[in-house]
Amino acid sequence: xxxxxxxxxxxxxxFMRRALVASLALSVGGSAIGVFLILRRMSLMGDALAHSLxxxxxxxxxxxGLSLPAMSLGGFIAGVTTALLSGIIARxxxxxxxxxxxxxxxxxxxxxxxxxSLRGSAVDLMNILFGAILAVDEPALFLVVxxxxxxLIGLAxxxxxxxxxxxxxxxxxAMGVRGSLxxxxxxSLAVLNMVAGFQALGTxxxxxxxxxxxxxSSFWAREVWSMSLVAAPMAFASAAVGLLVSFHAGxxxxxxxxxxxxxxxxxxxxxxxxxxxxARLSRPVHLRG
Amino acid sequence: xxxxxxxxxxxxxxxxxxxxxHVSAEIPAGEMTAIVGPNGAGKSTLLKAxxxxxxxxxxxxxxxxxxxxxxxxxAEIDRSFPISVLDTVLLGRWSRFGxxxxxxxxxxxxxxxxxxAVGLSGFERRPIETLSVGQFQRVLFARLxxxxxxxxxxxxxxxxxxxxxxxxxxxxxxxxxxxxxTVVAVLHDFDQVRRDFPHALLLARELVAAxxxxxxxxxxxxxxxxxxxxxxxxxxGACDVPLRLSx
Numbered sequence: 001x002x003x004x005x006x007x008x009x010x011x012x013x014x015f016m017r018r019a020l021v022a023s024l025a026l027s028v029g030g031s032a033i034g035v036f037l038i039l040r041r042m043s044l045m046g047d048a049l050a051h052s053l054x055x056x057x058x059x060x061x062x063x064x065g066l067s068l069p070a071m072s073l074g075g076f077i078a079g080v081t082t083a084l085l086s087g088i089i090a091r092x093x094x095x096x097x098x099x100x101x102x103x104x105x106x107x108x109x110x111x112x113x114x115x116x117s118l119r120g121s122a123v124d125l126m127n128i129l130f131g132a133i134l135a136v137d138e139p140a141l142f143l144v145v146x147x148x149x150x151x152l153i154g155l156a157x158x159x160x161x162x163x164x165x166x167x168x169x170x171x172x173x174a175m176g177v178r179g180s181l182x183x184x185x186x187x188s189l190a191v192l193n194m195v196a197g198f199q200a201l202g203t204x205x206x207x208x209x210x211x212x213x214x215x216x217s218s219f220w221a222r223e224v225w226s227m228s229l230v231a232a233p234m235a236f237a238s239a240a241v242g243l244l245v246s247f248h249a250g251x252x253x254x255x256x257x258x259x260x261x262x263x264x265x266x267x268x269x270x271x272x273x274x275x276x277x278x279a280r281l282s283r284p285v286h287l288r289g
Numbered sequence: 290x291x292x293x294x295x296x297x298x299x300x301x302x303x304x305x306x307x308x309x310x311h312v313s314a315e316i317p318a319g320e321m322t323a324i325v326g327p328n329g330a331g332k333s334t335l336l337k338a339x340x341x342x343x344x345x346x347x348x349x350x351x352x353x354x355x356x357x358x359x360x361x362x363x364a365e366i367d368r369s370f371p372i373s374v375l376d377t378v379l380l381g382r383w384s385r386f387g388x389x390x391x392x393x394x395x396x397x398x399x400x401x402x403x404x405x406a407v408g409l410s411g412f413e414r415r416p417i418e419t420l421s422v423g424q425f426q427r428v429l430f431a432r433l434x435x436x437x438x439x440x441x442x443x444x445x446x447x448x449x450x451x452x453x454x455x456x457x458x459x460x461x462x463x464x465x466x467x468x469x470x471t472v473v474a475v476l477h478d479f480d481q482v483r484r485d486f487p488h489a490l491l492l493a494r495e496l497v498a499a500x501x502x503x504x505x506x507x508x509x510x511x512x513x514x515x516x517x518x519x520x521x522x523x524x525x526g527a528c529d530v531p532l533r534l535s536x
Contacts, residue, residue, distance in 0.1 A: 039370060161388040164380060167370030170361045174340050175383045222371045222416060 009247050016247060019136045019200060022144040023239030023257070026200075026209060029148035030193045031231035032155050034214025035224055036186060040166050043211055045098055048105035049187070050194045050207040052082035054112030057128055057203060062119055066127070068140050072195050075203070079191035082108055083184065112203075131202030131254035140199045147196040154189050158182050163224065201254040208258030209235050216265040219272025234264045292353070293318035293440055293471040294339065299348035300528075301331070301338045307494060307528065308334040311348070314490055314499045318353065319469040321462065323482040323502065326492035326514055332475040333362065335492065336442050339473075354440030354471065356384065358433045362444050363425065368417055374428050375413040378403055381435025396435075403431035408457055423454040430458055441465055443474040447481070459485060479506055493517035 010016045037046040056078025057071045064070030082104045089104075090097040116125045136144075155162070164172045165179040172179045190210075197206035217231035242257030249256075270277045294316040301309040309331040316322050324332045337343040339350060340359055358381075378400045379392055386392055404413055407427040417425060426446065433441060443462075447455045462485075465472050476482050482489055482502060489505040491497040493514040498505040 157389070163370075163372065167367040167372060168361075168365070168380075170342070170365045171359075171380065171383075173342050174357070174359045177388060224371060227371075 005248065006244060009244060015136060016243065018138065018141045019243055019253070020240060022136050022141050022196075022200060023209070023243065024236050025145045025148035026193070026197055027213070027232050027235030027239060029151035030197065030210035031213050031217070031235050032228040033151060033186075033190050033193050034210040034212075035217065035227045035231060036155075036162065036166070037190065037211060038214050038218060039224065043215070045101045046190060046211060047207050048101045049079055049083060049191060050198075050203060052105040052108035053079045053191070053194055053198060053206070054128070054203045055108050055115055056081075056112075057198065058112045058115035061124065061128065062115055066124065068137070068143065068199065071128075072143060072199075075195045075198060076191055078108065079194060080188055083187040083191065087180070087184070126252075127202070128198075129202050129204045130252050131198065131200050131205060132252075136200050144196040144199075147192050151189050151193060154185070158185055162186055201257060205254035205258050208254075208261055209239060212258065212261035212265050213238065216261075216268035216272075219268040219274060219276045222274065234268075235261065238264055291318045292316060292351075293320075294354075294473075295349075295351040297349040297351070299335075299338065299346070299350060301334050301343045301347075302345050303334075307331075309338065309492070310495045310528075312492070312496045313348075314496055316471065316473060316490070317488060318471050319466070320488055321466050321472045321474070321486045322488040322490060323486035324473060324475045324490045324492060325477070325479065325482055325506070326497070329494075330492045330514070331494050332492055333444050336444050336473070336475065339442060352440070354438070356436065356438040357440045357442060358436035358438035360429055360433055360441075360443040360446055362448070363422065363429075368420075368425060371416055371418070373413065374404065374409065374415050374417060374420070375400055377417055377428055378431040378435060381432040384436070399435055400431070403434040404428075406434060407431045407461065423450050426450055426454065426458065430461055434461065438470065440471045441473070443472065445475050445477070447476065447478065455481075479511075482506065 010020055034046075037043055053075035056074035056076065058074070059078075060067070060070035060072070060074030063074075082101075086097060086100040086104045089095060089100040093100075113125065116128060161172065161177060161179070161182045162185075165182050169179045193210055194203075194206040197209060201209060213231040213235040214227065216234055217227040220230045221227045238260035239257050242260045243253060245251065245260075246253040246256040268276065273279065292315040296312055296314050296316075299309055299312045300307050308329075312335070324335065326332055334343060336359070338346050339352070340357065375397075379396060381400070381403070382392065382396045385396065401413065404410060407430050409424065409427050409431065412420070412424070412428075417428065420428065430446075441462075446458065450458075462472055462474070474486070476486070483506060486502055488500065489502040490499045491505050491510055491514055495517060497514045497517065498507075498510045
């Protein structure tokens with residue numbers, strides 16, 4: 001029973017094995033990115049950023065068909081361009097950065113759907129928007145694993161300036177450090193993770209595996225490192241269970257994986273050790289001092 | 290008396306409206322100087338200009354200080370961020386280890402010392418989100434202590450702080466003066482300025498008066514400052530006062 005449902009899909013099918021390893025790598029790198037996105041109050045901006053990959057991926061699709069390098073490169077360029085443009089617009093006008101992000105991603109989404117419809121079928125569009133687990137071939141796996149490695153090394157390298165940029169940017173500026181440099185380095189890493197995720201999860205869902213476990217982790221831990229440590233296993237568990245369910249039920253993998261991540265969020269919200277519903281209801285005593 | 294800071298015809302503007310307008314003044318070295326004036330008088334902007342953080346600065350700033358420490362207004366800090374008291378204080382040694390170097394045991398030792406000096410022993414591992422406004426201001430003062438600066442700029446250090454904390458932090462500030470450091474503080478409490486700060490600079494976008502506190506904070510000057518701050522012309526034309534010195 002256990003073997004038949006849980007082990008054999010991975011034992012028999014190479015694409016399931018690759019998808020499993022890819023989601024493990026994505027969970028490890030992505031959850032740390034997600035934690036920083038939350039702490040920077042950029043959850044929704046991250047979402048906008050993920051959507052903005054679409055026109056780039058679509059351009060790649062237009063030029064190279066369903067080819068991983070073309071679509072990934074296109075998506076990465078589109079994402080980084082959106083981040084930079086929004087930053088520049090916000091800096092040179094009195095517009096807030098979240099507003100300029102919203103403007104940029106709506107433009108990008110419209111452009112992306114239009115470009116895909118120029119050449120592709122509705123199935124292609126669905127694959128790009130919601131992911132296709134069959135698409136995770138060996139080059140895709142290589143991309144995801146390299147991204148995770150680069151993310152962890154990159155975050156470790158810029159950790160201190162990034163943390164200070166989050167909670168006290170004025171101090172960093174007074175020390176003569178350009179905080180925006182680290183802001184954009186971080187955003188580039190975030191875009192890289194979304195690009196890595198969109199093969200399996202699609203551009204609409206790529207952020208789900210990054211952000212949801214990170215939000216869930218905030219109900220269990222309170223430091224940056226401990227939140228990342230809690231988030232990564234939850235991300236991986238959602239991906240593994242989601243893969244199996246989508247395999248057996250013949251459902252698209254992206255939404256199923258993200259829904260399992262949502263389940264972790266819901267459980268954490270209800271039963272987490274801090275700021276959760278349980279913690280709120282079950283505290284009849286207060287401390288003496 | 291030597292000057293730690295010499296401002297010559299300083300103008301700082303946001304969106305072309307000057308927040309600080311043609312200000313020339315000297316701030317004495319090794320002394321405590323208060324910057325006073327109504328809200329919107331350009332006090333915080335002046336500090337930002339001294340730090341090189343203001344967007345558009347005309348005129349000249351001469352500064353003899355090698356290391357400057359700056360206490361921002363608390364609103365500029367995200368106090369819900371998960372970071373401990375000790376880590377926050379340790380950042381005061383940024384000039385030593387930068388963004389990538391390791392903190393040495395001596396830095397850690399000094400940080401614990403600074404935490405104790407502001408009366409927060411035992412709070413080292415506490416996350417800053419659990420602190421009160423006054424306790425958090427003590428943390429920021431501990432960070433200033435670690436910066437070992439010869440010029441300390443304080444932007445409204447005592448806003449919304451109780452009198453006990455103010456008294457404790459004033460001890461720290463007076464010690465800086467004994468150590469011949471220059472202290473410049475933006476303050477609103479005139480009684481406190483008269484009592485504790487021998488020098489003052491009264492600002493209302495333009496300089497109203499500068500010098501010994503008793504002379505600067507005369508009734509006549511304060512009245513003049515208030516009148517000047519309230520005069521705000523949305524359609525002001527370009528300023529035609531010639532700059533005596535270019536930046």
